[in-house]
Amino acid sequence: MxxxxxxxxxxxxxxxxxxxxxxxxxxxxxxxxxxxxxxxHNYLLxxxxxxxxxxxxxxxxxxxALDGIVAERxxxxxxxxxxxxxxxxxxxxxxxxxxLCLEIYRxxxxxxxDAGAERGLQLSRLRLEETSLNSFEYVPELEDRKKRxx
Amino acid sequence: MIYVTRRAExxxxxxxxxxxxxxxxxxxxxxxxxxxxxxxHNYVVxxxxSGxxxxxxxxxxxxxxxxxxxxxxxxxxxxxxxxxxxxxVFADKNPTTEVIAVVIWNLVAPKLAHxxxxxxxxxxxxxxxxxxxxx
Numbered sequence: 421m422x423x424x425x426x427x428x429x430x431x432x433x434x435x436x437x438x439x440x441x442x443x444x445x446x447x448x449x450x451x452x453x454x455x456x457x458x459x460x461h462n463y464l465l466x467x468x469x470x471x472x473x474x475x476x477x478x479x480x481x482x483x484x485a486l487d488g489i490v491a492e493r494x495x496x497x498x499x500x501x502x503x504x505x506x507x508x509x510x511x512x513x514x515x516x517x518x519x520l521c522l523e524i525y526r527x528x529x530x531x532x533x534d535a536g537a538e539r540g541l542q543l544s545r546l547r548l549e550e551t552s553l554n555s556f557e558y559v560p561e562l563e564d565r566k567k568r569x570x
Numbered sequence: 571m572i573y574v575t576r577r578a579e580x581x582x583x584x585x586x587x588x589x590x591x592x593x594x595x596x597x598x599x600x601x602x603x604x605x606x607x608x609x610x611h612n613y614v615v616x617x618x619x620s621g622x623x624x625x626x627x628x629x630x631x632x633x634x635x636x637x638x639x640x641x642x643x644x645x646x647x648x649x650x651x652x653x654x655x656x657x658x659v660f661a662d663k664n665p666t667t668e669v670i671a672v673v674i675w676n677l678v679a680p681k682l683a684h685x686x687x688x689x690x691x692x693x694x695x696x697x698x699x700x701x702x703x704x705x
Contacts (some may be wrong), residue, residue, distance in 0.1 A: 422668040423701035468701075473672070476588055478664030479598055483698070484601060 422480055423544055425468040428490055430499035433460040433534055434515040437504075458502060461550050463520075465494070467528065468545035481536045487536060493527045517550040523560050524548065573688055574630050575618040578640040580649035583608040584665040587654075595651040600700040608652055613670070615644055617678055621685035631684035643677040667694045679704065 435458040436450035446454050453459070472478040501507060503515035503529055509523050525546045532543050549555040578702040585608045586600035596604045603609070617640055621630040651657055653665040659673050673694040679687045 421703070421705060422671060423703075425699050425701070426669055427697035473666075473668055474661075476590070478586065478666040478669045482599070550576055 421470050423468050423470045423471060424547075425466050426483065426486055426490070428465045428467065428495060429462060430465065430495050430539055431460060431462050432498050432501050432503050433458045434468055434503040434510075434512055435459070436516055438514050445543065451529050460518075463517075464549040465490075465500075465524065466547040466549075468547070469536065469541055470544040471539040471541040474539055480539060481532075481541055482554060485535055486532070489531045490528065491552070493531055494524055498524075507546070517548055517554065517556045521548040521556045525560075571622050572623055572630050573618050573620050574633060574636075574685075575616050576633055576636040576640060578615045578617075578645055579612060579636070580615070581610060581612050582648050582651050582653050582665075583610040584660075585609065586664045586666065590702070606684040608654070611694050613648075615640060615674055616689075616691040616693075617674075618685065619682065619685035620688040634690050635683065639678055639681055643681060644674055647677075652664040660675045665690050666672065666700075666701070667698060668700040673698040675704055 422525065434453075435455065436453040436455075437446050438449075441449065467486070469481055469486065470512055473480055498507070503510050503520070507515075510519075513519050513523070528546070529543045535541070544561060545557060545559045547555055547557045583604055584603075586603040587596055587606065588599070591599065617636060619631060619636060623630060648657055653660045653670075660669075663669055669692050674692065675687065675690045678690065687704065690702045691699055700705075
């Protein structure tokens, strides 16, 4: 099993705000991220797929196909958008980078695993950097391991 | 368990080609990487060793040993080489990033005297890397 990671970039705006909370609680919980006018980030997305190497090509997955799927499902939709106002996904869900990371995982998993089904391709890890100081990771394999150990 | 990582760099050229494919199929599957004259990258290899801390030294292993191993087994073999033509292990397999990671694992793991090899990561460029954990 080899894990292949490709890095992508997109820029988007957001505001962390939960309608179910009072203005005071929103300000306390989200701090400067609750600014009603929003603010933006250059997000850095790392997509890790795993599978067996095709002996004919030496590759686990065609990178052009990977780029195409990530562009179509994520970058074209999220880049230069206001996540709260432009995106259906975040009408009710607060666009924290945790939620964004899970949302991108959900968007990519089916198309990638279908496209790489021949080689048992899996979307193994999704890592999203909001800034160089904050990053968020979703690794379903680790969750499965924790469940097995519980 | 602690994981320690040592990084090494080498620059090499390669191209992707399968002689059992037709020229058209090679171009379709491998795109611009099929240029037979090759093209180059600055590769970065990260070897991660896991182990326990020796209470006497405070170290998992002497990292100089890993540095020397990466230099002898990987850098001297691959640096400033045309991987397809000059590194025999790639004579019959494509030097993709994922295959290079597996090859480096097989070169380094048996020679490691202390600790256990946990991961080989190979960066072809800062935006593309492959990880191999030995299985």
